Amino acid sequence: MERLGHMIHNAVDIGLWLPFRFIRNGTPLSHLFFTDDLILYAKADLSQAEAIANILSDFGKFSEHRVSCRKSGIYFSPNTDASIMHAI
Template sequence: MEGLSVLIHDEEKSGGICGLSIAKGEPPITHLFFTNDCLLFCRANSLKDNTLKATLEEFSLASGQEINYNKSSLQFSRNVDNFTKDVVSEIMGTCVGNQKSSYLGLPYLIGRRKYEILRIIKGKIMGRIKS
């Protein structure tokens, strides 16, 4: 995974991939790695997504690890139109995930529902503390 991280950083430096900033003035995030999973963050743009797909294929060839596109999904912000979603989905070879999808029990997209989501998380933590 270290190799994939280097490839992604190199593409970001050269302008091939643009990460996403979570707040104005903050550095962009391109990826987060977990045990057997990877979350990638990129602008929904066919040129950038072609670069991301090529980077993933380069990683697969070099490492021998296969990416399971059947288990993968794409998430888009509300600002992305349906045509762009379809084009990006076709380029990446995976489907668009459900807006209510979650990862490790937390929703992929929080958006403006921060209070509601954080209240649910707080309730789960408080329940574990009490038990």
């Protein structure tokens, strides 16, 4: 999981991953690790969803871990446009 954290930080540093901010000038948040769970935060944008998918795929190649779609969910801000939600 440490490797995944580094991959996320690198993507944020180069601007590939745009972290979420709960308030306009607040601290950016890209991910939270728990014992056996992970929460990812990003701007609600198709390019961001693709960046996350690519990072998770690359991580899976190294670690042999896979995302369980059955146990996963996507949550959007109430301000997110329905067409963007559908595209993601």
